[in-house]
Amino acid sequence: MRSALLGLFLLAGLAQAQVVLKTYYAEDLVRSPGVLEVSPGFTTVLDFWDQVDAAFSAKRELLRIEGGGPRLLLSAGMVGTATGPVPVKSGMTDLVVEVGGRTLLFTVRIAPGEYPRRYQILLRRGQGGTYAPTGQGVAPTPPAPPVQASPKVEAPAPNQPPQDPGPQVAFTTAVQAPTDASGRVSVFFTLENRGRNPVSFALNDLEVLQEGKPLRFSVRRDPLKAVLNPGEGQSGVILVEGVKPGELLLRWRGVELGPGRSFALERRLLGTTLEIQTGDGR
Secondary structure (H helix, E strand, C coil), X not given: CCHHHHHHHHHHHHHCCCCEEEEEEHHHHCCCCEEEEECCCCCEEEEECCCEXXXXXXXXXXXXXXXXXXXXXXXXXXXXXXXXXEECCXXXXXXXXXXXXXXXXXXXXXXXXXXXXXXXXXXXXCCCCCCCCCCCCECCCCCCCXXXXXXXXXXXXXXXXXXXXXXXXXXXXXXXCCCCCCXXXXXXXXXXXXXXXXXXXXXXXXXXXXXXEECCEEEEEECCCCEECCCCEEEEEXXXXXXXXXXXXXXXXXXXXXXXXXXXXXXXXXXXXXXXXXXCCC
């Protein structure tokens, strides 16, 4: 897809919520399959409540399964042609996933589309949903200022207010390596505000660097907003252009509204391999 089309997809795709989020529950999937959709050339992301033990499909030539921990990445398989391998355009198969001692059933439909998808699988209804897999990191808490000793004080002052832990944002990234020499890389991300105050992540404050030089990129995110209130989350994809073999630096500056404190989330990613990071964002 040419760079001119990427800009068009960014404008039209944001309005159509191209990064789709749907929730399934394990108590239903052990009895009847849930439907997953995969578009050729794009990745479908599955986030589970626990670590994935195994994943199987009866038609592995149709479906590519990757990932690790509590996340799976699905994409259309490749078939050989006279001009070389090309992605499967359409088809249907099953997906069986073993998670937490449960066997979950899915039906996978491969059909044309123009965006990635994301599904969330929780253990049961009533479980708190999350926009990122369990076990992920939280932005570190700034150290509290030292407390000076007060001689001859036998007990702390009553009703002392708790210290403010500062912004706490869970940040997870997954990279889809390019399938050709185009140098186009997809970075899937999730953000979740676990702090006490709203936080803001403006697109103007996002940088993608390689060898110290900025790269062109576009962003699609769902829900379409920059401010996340406490407990809210967001998922999306960053489409990066002109990536060469080597390390990428992803830096997103945020602002904690109220106190007005600034902080930064950073990831160092390889643009030529698939990797999933759930470490601390800082």
